[in-house]
Amino acid sequence: MLSNAKLIRDTTLSTGRERPSDSSNDAATLSDPNLEKWDGLPSDEDPPKTFRDLGVLESLCEACDSLGYTKPTPIQAQSIPLALQGRDLIGLAETGSGKTAAFVLPILQALMNKPQPLHSLILAPTRELAQQISQVVEALGALISVRCALLIGGIDMISQSIALGKKPHVVVATPGRLLDHLENTKGFSLRQLKYLVLDEADRLLDLDFGPILDKLLKVLPKRTTYLFSATMSSKVESLQRASLSNPVRVEASTKRQTVSTLLQSYIFIPQKYKDIHLVHMLYERAGQTAIIFTRTINDTQRVSIMLRALGFSAIPIHGQLSQSARLAALNKFRARSRNLLIATDVASRGLDIPSVDLVLNYDLPHDSKTYIHRVGRTARAGKSGIAISFVTQYDIELWLRIEKALSRKFDEHKVIKEEVMVFSERVGDAQRVAALEMKNLHDRRGTPGATLRHKRNGKRSRDDMDQDEG
Structure with a gap:
């Protein structure tokens, strides 16, 4: 939960509180002393009760209300304020923790502030997860008319090329199909990309997408990057070093466990x-x-x-x-x-x-x-x-x-x-x-x-x- 909150870092965030790093259970901090770690809210502050408390704009809060998102989950409460500050994030969270909204809401808020086509790219390891993420993007962005394109294998590339020709704001893709479109779809480019999300990063690397991710990262411009993963393995840490700039690490929980119910x-x-x-x-x-x-x-x-x-x-x-x-x-x-x-x-x-x-x-x-x-x-x-x-x-x-x-x-x-x-x-x-x-x-x-x-x-x-x- 958000009690016993602490802030581990080298440079001061807006709260101004510092504490020496306890790296005994923090593999990333052991190897990278410059990685900030945010484990929650300062103990003298009340945890946020609504998305409005986190700084989310009213139209997006209304979308959350319509979807039944009544209260931020721990990963959302920790990630969203930092993301709204424009920080790169490493989010460690298990499935079912609400992490999709944790990265979609800041992306949509940034899009509202500076609208542009091909604003954000979200990569996922499997087709079903990519489709699920695209549904969340469309649902949360319904009130602001967000256009989202889904690029996954098993579906005709021509129809996907037509969707890309309509200049979507957000692209949700699996890495292989995205690279196919970058190489073969005329006029499709991510040179103006502002946000990149690598969801289930440990899974992406388990499926041997490493070489494809390397190719993609080389063609992407400087951008804000969110990396979400269930675990912080050595492969994920290498990906973090290659793709993120001065990131803050947040964790929904420090120990893998099952629910009491x-x-x-x-x-x-x-x-x-x-x-x-x-x-x-x-x-x-x-x-x-x-x-x-x-x-x-x-x-x-x-x-x-x-x-x-x-x-x-x-x-x-x-x-x-x-x-x-x-x-x-x-x-x-x-x-x-x-x-x-x-x-x-x-x-x-x-x-x-x-x-x-x-x-x-x-x-x-x-x-x-x-x-x-x-x-x-x-x-x-x-x-x-x-x-x-x-x-x-x-x-x-x-x-x-x-x-x-x-x-x-x-x-x-x-x-x-x-x-x-x-x-x-x-x-x-x-x-x-x-x-x-x-x-x-x-x-x-x-x-x-x-x-x-x-x-x-x-x-x-x-x-x-x-x-x-x-």
Whole structure:
């Protein structure tokens, strides 16, 4: 929260308060003593209660009110005043923290003060996140007639070129598709750009966008830059050094954790009975909405087919699907025409999917950070939720590492074995149906793993990179 606020810095901000840097848990400050760190408001000031208190203009406050943004989140309360001063920012915040509005509002306010086309560029790692950001830009900018262009793979470049020809104020893009337009779309240039946002910077670098980002940064003019990331890794720090000028670092929280309204547990089961336990659990919670996370595209597709064969309303989402199919899957799940979303980690981060009752880790994630992002799909905005993880005999060490990283022991979810095994015959039949359909899919298209990464001169194509590694 905003209590125990402190300001760590080398030069004085407008508050005039200084405190020596405590770099024991601050990797960026360790390596860069000139990096200012802003952890909140001075302790003798009341935290802002509205966006108006932060200095946001009235027309934008009205847009916030219409969208139900009644009170600034911690990352918004810390970032927006500094952004309105024209500072470069490094924002460390988890998904669901409200960081999109934290950088969109200052950009729109600067645009209102000095209107111009191609004023701002926002880069995101995945198509869904880019689309979600563009929707926020359009919603917050509706009262001031902001034009926003979305540049992502999987959509015809000609229609995007037409949108760019209308001189939008804000461009939201994935890096690969943006570079394609800079190289191939006549008349498109970012020479007059005033603001650059790198959202989910750690994710951008995880997806190997580094070389493309290097090319983009070389052609962009001097501008105000915001870098938002869940973690401050060495790669992100290098990107910060290359793209930001005298930035201030703000953090919404200093420790990765899950919300108190989330009930978390695990179930220890033999590997060969995972499908039977999954079906038993879904029958126990019939009618609830759930996201079931798997590790591979193949399992995502297989589990979805198996569950549909058993009469469940399930739909898969993963990086191998076309853009239209992925958006259709999300929209059906949001509209509750499908109540089970079977997903790789393409859905674990950055996507706003409201009203999820249950998150099931069919396969455990590889690290605690991904675990937090997955279970964060439920218990959002103060609501309660349930997260259950399947732990097999092969997952014990991984599960213990996750518990250790989160500094807690989770309760075991108890089941009665005889009740579970009642489903074994029906699940066996559905598994055979799924195996046959998967074989037919592989025969027609090749395995998902083989077709996930299209190649261009031995490398992943730009259009393929902005899907997701999931």
